[in-house]
Amino acid sequence: MGSLWGRLDDVQGDAGYGSPSEHPPRMGFFTDTSVCIGCKACEVACKEWNSVPEDGYLLTGMSYDNTQELGASTWRHVAFVEKPLDVPAVDLGMPAMGAPDTEGVTWLMSSDVCKHCTHAACLDVCPTGALFRTEFGTVVVQPDVCNGCGYCVPACPYGVIDLRKDDGRAFKCTLCYDRLKEGQTPACAQACPTESIQFGELTELRERAARRVEELHDRGVDVARLYGADPDDGVGGDGAFFLLLDEPEVYGLPPDPIVTTRDLGSMWRHVGAAAATLVGLGVASFLGRRR
Amino acid sequence: MVPEPEFESYYGRPILKQPTWKTPDVPLYLFLGGLAGCSALLAEGAAATGRPDLERVARLTAAGGAAAGTVALVHDLGRPERFLNMLRVFKPTSPLSVGSFILAPFSALSGAAAATEVTGRFPRLGRLAGVGAAAFGPPLATYTAALLANTAIPAWHEAHRELPFVFGGSGAQAAGGLAMLLVPCDQAAPARRMALAGAAVEVVAAETILKKGLVAEPYRIGRPGRLMKVARNATTVASAITVLAGRRSRLLSAVAGATYVGASLATRFGIFEAGLESARDPKYVVVPQRERMRARAAH
Ligand code: SF4
Numbered sequence: 001m002g003s004l005w006g007r008l009d010d011v012q013g014d015a016g017y018g019s020p021s022e023h024p025p026r027m028g029f030f031t032d033t034s035v036c037i038g039c040k041a042c043e044v045a046c047k048e049w050n051s052v053p054e055d056g057y058l059l060t061g062m063s064y065d066n067t068q069e070l071g072a073s074t075w076r077h078v079a080f081v082e083k084p085l086d087v088p089a090v091d092l093g094m095p096a097m098g099a100p101d102t103e104g105v106t107w108l109m110s111s112d113v114c115k116h117c118t119h120a121a122c123l124d125v126c127p128t129g130a131l132f133r134t135e136f137g138t139v140v141v142q143p144d145v146c147n148g149c150g151y152c153v154p155a156c157p158y159g160v161i162d163l164r165k166d167d168g169r170a171f172k173c174t175l176c177y178d179r180l181k182e183g184q185t186p187a188c189a190q191a192c193p194t195e196s197i198q199f200g201e202l203t204e205l206r207e208r209a210a211r212r213v214e215e216l217h218d219r220g221v222d223v224a225r226l227y228g229a230d231p232d233d234g235v236g237g238d239g240a241f242f243l244l245l246d247e248p249e250v251y252g253l254p255p256d257p258i259v260t261t262r263d264l265g266s267m268w269r270h271v272g273a274a275a276a277t278l279v280g281l282g283v284a285s286f287l288g289r290r291r
Numbered sequence: 292m293v294p295e296p297e298f299e300s301y302y303g304r305p306i307l308k309q310p311t312w313k314t315p316d317v318p319l320y321l322f323l324g325g326l327a328g329c330s331a332l333l334a335e336g337a338a339a340t341g342r343p344d345l346e347r348v349a350r351l352t353a354a355g356g357a358a359a360g361t362v363a364l365v366h367d368l369g370r371p372e373r374f375l376n377m378l379r380v381f382k383p384t385s386p387l388s389v390g391s392f393i394l395a396p397f398s399a400l401s402g403a404a405a406a407t408e409v410t411g412r413f414p415r416l417g418r419l420a421g422v423g424a425a426a427f428g429p430p431l432a433t434y435t436a437a438l439l440a441n442t443a444i445p446a447w448h449e450a451h452r453e454l455p456f457v458f459g460g461s462g463a464q465a466a467g468g469l470a471m472l473l474v475p476c477d478q479a480a481p482a483r484r485m486a487l488a489g490a491a492v493e494v495v496a497a498e499t500i501l502k503k504g505l506v507a508e509p510y511r512i513g514r515p516g517r518l519m520k521v522a523r524n525a526t527t528v529a530s531a532i533t534v535l536a537g538r539r540s541r542l543l544s545a546v547a548g549a550t551y552v553g554a555s556l557a558t559r560f561g562i563f564e565a566g567l568e569s570a571r572d573p574k575y576v577v578v579p580q581r582e583r584m585r586a587r588a589a590h
Contacts, residue, residue: 060302062302068304069304071308079301081301121442121443124382124384124385125385125387126385127376127377127380127382127391128373128377128379128380128388129379129380129382130376145376145379146369146370146376147370147371147373147374147377148368148369148370148373149368149369149377149387150310150311150312150367151442153308153310153311154307154308154309154310154443154444154447154566154570155441155442155443156308156443157307157443158306159305159306159307159308159443160308161308162308162311163311163369167369168368168369168370169369170369247299249299249306249573250299250301251301252300252301252302252304252573253306254306254576254577255577255580256580256583256584257443257580260440260441260442260443261441263440263441264383264384264441266452267386267436267437267441267455268383268437270436270452270454270456271430271433271434271436271455274429274433274436274455274456274458275430275432275433275455275459276429277456277459277492278329278332278428278429278432278433278459278462278463279332279429281485281489281492282329282332282333282335282336282425283336284484284488285333285467285481285485285488286336286339286481288480288484289480290480291476291477291480291538
């Protein structure tokens with residue numbers, strides 16, 4: 001059993017892959033939403049590469065977002081937020097193609113994905129071992145082991161993983177485990193035309209992200225902030241983290257997620273105490289008057 | 292009226308996924324685990340103190356509850372044919388894994404004890420199996436609390452200290468209640484005491500949960516709120532009848548027993564459905580997390 005909570009600098013080592021020299025570095029995504037243009041190339045590339053089945057098409061009225069959410073058959077999801085403009089527009093250094101010309105509106109676009117948490121609740125609660133930590137520090141489901149118990153679904157603090165209805169098993173982003181093993185870049189990052197999705201070694205990505213935030217702050221974009229980059233946060237930091245231009249909940253992300261297993265010790269202690277209470281209660285029931 | 296808290300969200304959409312666990316399978320499993328686990332305790336006590344009618348009913352309930360619970364659990368899987376994958380590894384971080392290693396021996400032992408009870412063969416082995424079942428019974432009745440609590444669902448997770456006592460008490464209430472329904476009064480005294488004590492534990496723990504502010508709101512309003520209220524009222528009525536007439540009237544004892552069983556069922560469905568509600572509305576995720584962040588920043 002690995003560690004359940006707090007800072008963890010070698011996830012793979014914690015998962016039994018030995019010392020840092022014995023396994024590849026931890027790989028991840030840095031999604032810089034300040035340069036996302038909402039083209040959904042990532043969504044398409046992911047579907048194509050991973051042969052993820054179609055999961056319905058619905059006009060939602062939620063700006064350009066008809067994908068709606070991450071799920072068993074949506075492993076990248078581009079969120080679109082249109083907010084009335086109350087601050088003067090600043091040049092974010094976006095490519096010229098940009099968003100549609102809508103005056104008086106700020107556009108927020110963000111490509112969401114599984115966070116490949118340092119402390120992944122989905123993996124912790126999986127009773128079959130179908131969910132496992134790869135040598136790259138990512139979190140992957142083995143479909144040939146998953147029995148569709150669904151425990152990972154409510155365990156994920158980000159609402160990422162889900163069961164595929166007709167199939168019964170759980171699916172989510174694999175961070176293109178097959179491509180990583182071949183030394184390739186995941187399909188979404190490869191397809192992203194603006195380098196909003198950056199793939200690489202997590203330590204390097206974190207440094208790059210810190211520089212990018214600083215640069216944006218210098219340019220007056222005070223709203224820029226990192227999300228999931230802090231190794232001391234409630235999930236020990238995300239393997240896939242983000243640069244956001246508004247509060248996380250505006251993008252449908254929890255503002256302060258904490259992995260449920262942080263409280264596992266307390267849960268088992270209370271279960272034990274309650275079981276002991278039952279034993280006492282059972283014995284006591286047979287004491288006293290016979291009838 | 293508390294004013295609706297202000298918070299931002301992505302088009303009001305949920306942040307968490309809806310649990311895929313099916314109703315009635317899972318709440319029924321929670322109920323059956325409690326009923327069976329506590330019945331195994333009752334059966335051993337009855338055997339030790341020479342109450343054959345109580346022993347018989349409790350043994351059959353323990354075995355029947357475990358069997359039906361297993362069916363409900365397997366039926367809930369997306370791939371039922373892969374049920375045995377549950378026993379592939381033992382993971383203390385997964386209450387479902389731990390639970391499988393409680394349910395499997397409990398089912399076998401309680402089944403063996405019930406079989407010897409019915410056939411009258413190998414009574415000593417049966418008794419030994421019964422003792423084993425009684426050892427696995429209390430964990431079976433309470434681990435399901437960790438099953439729900441070890442999730443990101445705010446209404447379940449934030450109740451992780453109290454839920455084991457709610458479930459344990461509710462199980463004792465159900466086991467005692469069913470025995471009161473099926474066993475003559477003169478042998479049912481331990482069942483009455485178990486139901487009464489279980490009810491007391493359950494009510495105190497549940498009340499503590501209900502007081503938890505916004506995270507506990509799903510337990511207070513809507514359908515789950517109604518189920519929780521029905522459960523509490525039924526528990527109160529059943530306890531009053533048990534105290535006043537449980538010893539004397541076979542009929543009233545049976546009515547009280549059935550009411551206890553109904554209350555336990557309502558509690559399980561109420562708690563389960565409150566969790567679904569808690570996942571549906573992003574405010575239960577965003578508002579408490581924001582409060583947590585503010586409290587941390589204030590330090
Ligand atoms: S975001 Fe959810 S599905 Fe992805 S690793 Fe974390 S807990 Fe698992």
